[in-house]
Amino acid sequence: DLSNAIMAQDEMGRPLIIVRDQSNKTKSSGLDALKSHIQAARQVSDILKTSLGPRGLDKILISPDGEINITNDGATILSEMQIENQIAKLLVELSKSQDDEIGDGTTGVVILAGALLDQALKLIEMGIHPIKVANGYEKASQIISSHLDSISDEINIDKLNIENNLLESSDLFKAAKTSLGSKIVNKNHNQFAKLAVESVLKITDFNRNDVDFELIKLQGKVGGSISDSKLINGVCIEKDFSHPQMNKNLNNVKIAILSCPFEPPKPKTKHKLEISNVDEFKNLQKFESNKFIQMIESIKNVGANLVICQWGFDDEANSLLLSNNLPAVRWVGGSDIESIAIATKGSIVSRFEDLTPEKLGYADKVYEVEFGTTRDKMIIIENNNTKIDTNKVNTVTNLIRGSNKMIVDESIRSLHDSICVVRNLIKNNKIVYGGGSVETSCSLKIMQEADKQKGIDQYAFRAFSQALDVIPMSLAENSGYNPIVELTKLKAAQVANNNPHLGIDCLGNNNNNMKDLFVIETFIGKKQQLLLATQLTRMILKINNVIISGKDQY
Ligand code: ADP
Numbered sequence: 001d002l003s004n005a006i007m008a009q010d011e012m013g014r015p016l017i018i019v020r021d022q023s024n025k026t027k028s029s030g031l032d033a034l035k036s037h038i039q040a041a042r043q044v045s046d047i048l049k050t051s052l053g054p055r056g057l058d059k060i061l062i063s064p065d066g067e068i069n070i071t072n073d074g075a076t077i078l079s080e081m082q083i084e085n086q087i088a089k090l091l092v093e094l095s096k097s098q099d100d101e102i103g104d105g106t107t108g109v110v111i112l113a114g115a116l117l118d119q120a121l122k123l124i125e126m127g128i129h130p131i132k133v134a135n136g137y138e139k140a141s142q143i144i145s146s147h148l149d150s151i152s153d154e155i156n157i158d159k160l161n162i163e164n165n166l167l168e169s170s171d172l173f174k175a176a177k178t179s180l181g182s183k184i185v186n187k188n189h190n191q192f193a194k195l196a197v198e199s200v201l202k203i204t205d206f207n208r209n210d211v212d213f214e215l216i217k218l219q220g221k222v223g224g225s226i227s228d229s230k231l232i233n234g235v236c237i238e239k240d241f242s243h244p245q246m247n248k249n250l251n252n253v254k255i256a257i258l259s260c261p262f263e264p265p266k267p268k269t270k271h272k273l274e275i276s277n278v279d280e281f282k283n284l285q286k287f288e289s290n291k292f293i294q295m296i297e298s299i300k301n302v303g304a305n306l307v308i309c310q311w312g313f314d315d316e317a318n319s320l321l322l323s324n325n326l327p328a329v330r331w332v333g334g335s336d337i338e339s340i341a342i343a344t345k346g347s348i349v350s351r352f353e354d355l356t357p358e359k360l361g362y363a364d365k366v367y368e369v370e371f372g373t374t375r376d377k378m379i380i381i382e383n384n385n386t387k388i389d390t391n392k393v394n395t396v397t398n399l400i401r402g403s404n405k406m407i408v409d410e411s412i413r414s415l416h417d418s419i420c421v422v423r424n425l426i427k428n429n430k431i432v433y434g435g436g437s438v439e440t441s442c443s444l445k446i447m448q449e450a451d452k453q454k455g456i457d458q459y460a461f462r463a464f465s466q467a468l469d470v471i472p473m474s475l476a477e478n479s480g481y482n483p484i485v486e487l488t489k490l491k492a493a494q495v496a497n498n499n500p501h502l503g504i505d506c507l508g509n510n511n512n513n514m515k516d517l518f519v520i521e522t523f524i525g526k527k528q529q530l531l532l533a534t535q536l537t538r539m540i541l542k543i544n545n546v547i548i549s550g551k552d553q554y
Contacts, residue, residue, distance in 0.1 A: 034130060037087040037540055038117045044088045045114020047081075048074050048107050052471070053435075054181035054506045055479040056107070070406045073413050074107030075099040087540060094536050102525040103420025104179060108471060113533040115470035119463035120541055128456055134538040136453075136460020140446050141534040144464075145527065147445045151438065151500040152430050152523050153515070172197050172422055174518045178434075179421040180414055181507075188226050192411075195231050196418040199396045202233070204426055211423040217339065217397040218416060220408035221378070223371050224401035229411070232397045233383050235343045237336045239329050240368055240377035242318050246327040248368040253381075255361040256304040257341050259350045262328075263313040264292035292317055295352065296324045303357050306366055310337050329379060340381060343395035421522060430523035433514035435503025436472025438526055440490050443468040475504040 008016055050057050051072050061069040061080040071077060078092040094113055095106040120133045155171040167173050168190070176193035203215040219236060241248055265288060275281050299307060307321075307328040321328050332340070341348050346361020364384040370377050383394065398415060402408040425431070432438045443465045450461035469487055476486035486504060490512070493502050503519065505512040514520070 031124065033543070034124065034541070035121065037543065038121045040085040040088045041091055041114050041117050041540065044078065044081075044083070044091045045111050048077065048110050048114075049470075049474045050478060051077065052107050052111060053475040053478050053504075055475075057478070068406060069409065071410050071413065073410075073417070074110055076413060078110070087543075090536060090540065094532055098528060098532055102424060102522070102528050104417045104424075105521065105525045105529050109529045109533050111470055111474060112467065112529060113536050115467035116464065116533060116537040117540060119467045120537065123459050123463055126459075128459060130541040132456045133460050133463070134541040136457040137464055137534055137538060137541075139453075139457060140449075140461050140464040141530055143449055144442045144446060144530055147442055148432060148438065148523065148527060148530070151441055152432050153520075154429050155425060155431055155520070157426060157429050167194065167197060170197070171518075172201075172425060175425055175431075175520055176418045176422050178519055179418045188229075191227060191229070192415055192418060195229065195398050196415060196422050198231055199398055200419055200422040200426065202394055202396050209427055211426055213423065215342070215395045216419060217395060218400065218412045218419075219397055220400045220402070220405075220412050221371065221376070222402065222405055222408055223376070224403070226400075226402050226407065226411055228401040230399055232380055232399055233394065234363060234381045235336070235339045235395050235397050236378045236380045236399060237329075237332060237340070238376075239332055239336075239379050241379070242313070242328045242330045243322045246322055247325075248327075250306060250327065250366045251364065253306050253363045253366045254304045255306045255308055255340070255344055255346055255363065255366075255381075256299050256302065256355060256359075257308050257337060257344075257346050257348050257361055258352070258355075259310045259334075259337060259348050260352050261311045261313075262295065262307060262309045262352070263311075263317050264288040264295075289316065289320060292320055293324060296321065296326050298352075299355065300324075300326060302355050302360065304355075304360050308332050308337065308340055310334065339395060343381060343383075421525075424522040424524055428522070428524055431520040432523055432526050433501045433503065434519040434521040435506060435512070435514045435517070436475045436490070437494075437501050437503030437514045438521070439468040439471040440487070440494055440503065441500035442530075444491060444494060472504050475506055479504065479506040479508075 010016055047059075051059060051074065056072055058070050058072045059077050061071065061077065063069070063080065064082070069076070069080060071080075075095040075098070078095050081092075083089055083092060091110050091113060095110050098106045098109045116137065120130070120137070123133050124130055155175065157172060173193050176196040177189050180189050180192050180196075199216050200211055204211050217235060273284075275284065305326070307326060309328060309330045310332055312330045313321075313328075318328075337348055340346070341361060344361025344363050347359040349355050349359055363381045365382045366379065367382075368377055368379050398412075400408055400411050400415065402411055446461050446468070447465040450458050450465065453461055472490060473483035473487050477483045481504070490502060490504065493512070494500060499513070501515040502512050503514040505517075509517055511517060
């Protein structure tokens, strides 16, 4: 095999051939390769199966440097696992894309993809060509997509109810609460559902039904308990006022937001400054502090009563700020500065001379809070406006508390998912019912359609149908039921009652009508799950060669 050979010349110009060693390039192809891919994918999806649903178990993830993470979130579990296999990595990407687009359903999408591959393998082992399976899957997914439409429902986004403080009876609230069902914040369901709904509503533009996610901050602070978590109408930054004696409780605050240095002029090293006696030194000092006082005055003249600086200033400047009654915060990071500017509708000023009254940010209140015994401090920049106001840009921050970092992190992830659900519902109030009811209904539908297909598609359709069954079966298994028995009962019940909303009664409510229990999933989320899982499966089925490049050795 000369494909590994290269021609070269020695120092005398004589030609010679160097044959490269195959080294550690690995290559696998054909059915073997496909089988090993599917096995790898199955391992990943098996890990997630036990996390699905309200009775799903949490996983402890321990990073290489010993950091512990407890979670139930599919995307997080996968991203923390040190996955080597290339195909398994595609599943990680899969849950990530579901996370980015929708924010919820990250476990389900991987389980579904795993099941689709598993079923495909059976067909391939029967001698059906992978591409035929892939094409059959594609056809099936289109039918499912329109079936989803036919069993979907709409919820009521009742703005008035919410504004009149009837939040807890709103559909949005119930939806947020359902999505928290399987999470660590279990006991604080109501509180967290409220946080989710309120924070989304505060920034929703109801004219366009649009939600700018950037305006909801999720910030964790270890200490206290989960129930101390709260929603702040503004931003909080992990800083304190530059001087302990400054006024730490400001009202009607006009803020100068500076990304330029704010300090007395300093002689640069490249200039030479000759000081030969004490008077000259004192003069210089005086000059510097006068200059700085002028700077302070100019800030006050513009109307500001608080300065937020990206840079620091020294103690002398600090005491001048104090004595001139201008509270300041120093060393505020770039992203905090940006959030402050957005939340207060101010502009970041990068040259001191550019400061004008229009560039100031405004907040109703700015105050410092101290946390328990740790003496940790935070500054909260807040607007009183609690009315839902469509014209106002407003940043909100969910300050999440908890006794340790693991709880805080997982609570943030749960709240994030729940916020995603609320946001998705505001954008599109179409829903389907969960608890495996949609999957079961789609499975029945596609099984019916299978009989109408000619040729190989029949097999692909049946395989797809069986793959969908994995969701209700996993939910049943995680809730302590016999999965096969439950699935059979469920299918019979859906057909007998002609009701696609029947699902797995995970929480033992003695009712398996998911509509009654308000177990919902967003329509766009479910559609995306099916789409992404099918796409990925087709992609993997079409791979027949994996070449992993290693380092070549000569
Ligand atoms: P994902 O990361 O995919 O959202 P979850 O662990 O949140 O995974 O589980 C979601 C699944 O659990 C969905 O199929 C959903 O319909 C189902 N589910 C959630 N709450 C309930 C409930 N109270 N009863 C039955 N099923 C539920």
